[in-house]
Amino acid sequence: MRSENDNQAKDASKPSEAEAATACPRKDRKTKISAKVAQDGYNSCGRLLLMRKRNRDRGFTLIELLIVVTIILIIAAFTIPRLTKSTIPAHEASAIASIRAVNEAEMIYASSHPDLGFTPDMVMLGGSTQTGGEGTIDNVLASGRKSGYTFTYTPGEKVNGAIRSYTITAVPDQVGTTGQRRFFSDESGEIRNNSSGPADANSPVIQ
Helix, strand or coil: CHHHHHHHHHHHHCCCHHHHHHHCCHHHHHCCCCHHHHHHCCCHHHHHHHHHHHHHHHCCCHHHHHHHHHHHHHHHHHHHHHHHHHCHHHHHHHHHHHHHHHHHHHHHHHHHCCCCECCCCCHHHCCCHHHCCCCCCCHHHHCCEECCEEEEEEECCEECCEECCEEEEEEECCECCCECCEEEEECCCCEEEECCCCCCCCCCECC
């Protein structure tokens, strides 16, 4: 039984007469290939065809795989930085909107609590009234990080027991990747920016 299976596998791997004729050079095809030579597969054309079949069955070689991987890495090196830079404007717009939201939330808090002034931190602006927060900004922003930017809120000195000033800055987590410009604002509500260094009260105002 095993001998019959081996013979069948051997016959299946041998090239047919038509395949052998195709693999042979033109000058060999001029002389008719006998059926015995074509089926036997041991002449030069049969061996060539058999090697081609084995190469196809074996799949990719190590060199071929390395070439494919190299091409993929080259393509990625060109496309990934472009995709990353395309997100910078969106992150910067989100940072500006977040600072505006904090400014508005601080004004609402100061109006509701004239004896306290502004909040001592941004966390108080998040949450909900049930948890002791104001719920005027989302919890992600209240945590100090959002959309590739880190926000730092600094309350001013108390005057007659109330906080009458504050500053807030927004800095990219990775300059040139998550954002390029830095932002600054205070109780005046004006948002300032700087693309080459930290933003402060002397930086240009965003119109």
